[in-house]
């Protein structure tokens with residue numbers, strides 16, 4: 042079976058490569074010329090474990106092709122996955138222009154072709170989007186709308202583990218409005234051994250926003266409790282452990298830290314709040330989740346001040362720029378707000394990241410100005426007055442912290458991810474402080 046994908050970003054490229062690896066023939070449309078040129082040359086455009094190997098393998102097998110013309114994709118694929126971006130608009134709502142423009146192209150080509158096509162929305166979209174796409178189909182298809190079917194199939198993969206998550210999902214959600222769409226999607230996903238929730242498209246669309254909003258709520262909740270632990274003396278890691286053994290709560294997403302970022306949680310929360318406002322509903326719970334998250338950088342600065350008193354002229358080494366480890370994605374990374382806040386205090390910032398430096402400079406030119414970037418963490422740490430761990434890259438657990446102790450100006454360490462508290466080399470030689478607990482160690 043031939044399958045089309047619109048948008049070769051983090052979701053689209055992973056979807057296309059994984060479906061190709063399952064034996065389907067994939068046609069991928071990408072409108073960004075630089076990205077398209079690379080993909081056509083067989084060069085992977087995102088950092089994701091296992092993706093380069095699968096991409097090369099399936100290009101060699103002739104199972105994946107890249108183009109900028111929707112025409113080829115519509116001609117060649119019965120089912121077409123929409124994986125384009127849905128970024129935030131200034132009012133928090135989701136910007137649906139990429140979805141609309143891809144849909145318009147698909148409808149026009151389908152009408153010319155005169156054959157049935159199923160459009161599967163994998164992008165994260167507000168409830169009602171599939172219904173809108175049906176309206177667009179009837180507006181542009183002028184009497185041929187029965188050729189076009191719409192289904193919702195939200196994606197739940199996590200960057201950093203995207204291939205594994207796509208291949209071994211916890212569940213697959215299929216929002217279908219016709220038997221034919223249901224049959225096609227069931228066929229595409231027949232090799233997946235996980236629960237499949239077949240429902241209507243409104244329900245499928247709500248599931249995605251509700252899931253992301255709930256996970257973000259867990260993070261802000263534990264961060265709120267972490268603040269209490271800092272104020273009265275307590276250990277948030279043990280609080281989370283004690284809570285997490287309760288099966289009704291679960292251990293995941295209870296790690297206190299400097300807050301969530303990335304291209305999904307912040308934007309999806311804003312969009313879900315906007316959906317609530319549109320329907321005159323009280324979604325203030327989620328507004329608080331956002332507020333707590335936004336307050337995290339200032340909390341970190343306050344803790345640094347407790348450690349150093351004056352930040353003006355102090356050299357702070359920032360470990361990690363990406364919003365999480367094992368990805369090159371820096372969209373809405375907490376590092377940006379933290380670096381801006383440090384610079385506003387007059388601190389001198391040196392920063393390091395295994396792969397995120399170029400993307401950070403590109404996306405945050407203002408924040409990156411005057412920051413000293415080093416690929417080697419040891420260089421960023423040299424002569425620093427304090428270290429701030431922003432991203433829990435496994436690499437930072439392998440550093441020779443005892444040796445680094447002799448290279449820093451002051452051995453102060455603030456762990457924004459509660460990540461290195463068992464690193465004895467670090468705990469012994471630095472005055473170590475983690476979010477949500479008291480300082481330990483240090484000589």
Ligand SMILES: NC(=O)c1ccc[n+]([C@@H]2O[C@H](COP(=O)([O-])OP(=O)(O)OC[C@H]3O[C@@H](n4cnc5c(N)ncnc54)[C@H](O)[C@@H]3O)[C@@H](O)[C@H]2O)c1
Pocket residue numbers: 047048049050051052053070071072073076124125126127139142143163164165166196197198199200304305
């Ligand atoms: N990144 C994630 O971890 C993740 C996880 C689950 C869901 N999602 C959702 O999936 C969607 C895509 O996210 P992403 O991170 O892959 O975004 P992205 O920005 O990395 O990729 C989107 C791609 O679509 C391309 N594009 C835009 N308009 C196009 C068009 N008309 N035709 C063809 N290509 C077009 C862009 O050039 C870009 O390469 C979003 O709605 C997002 O919320 C993302």
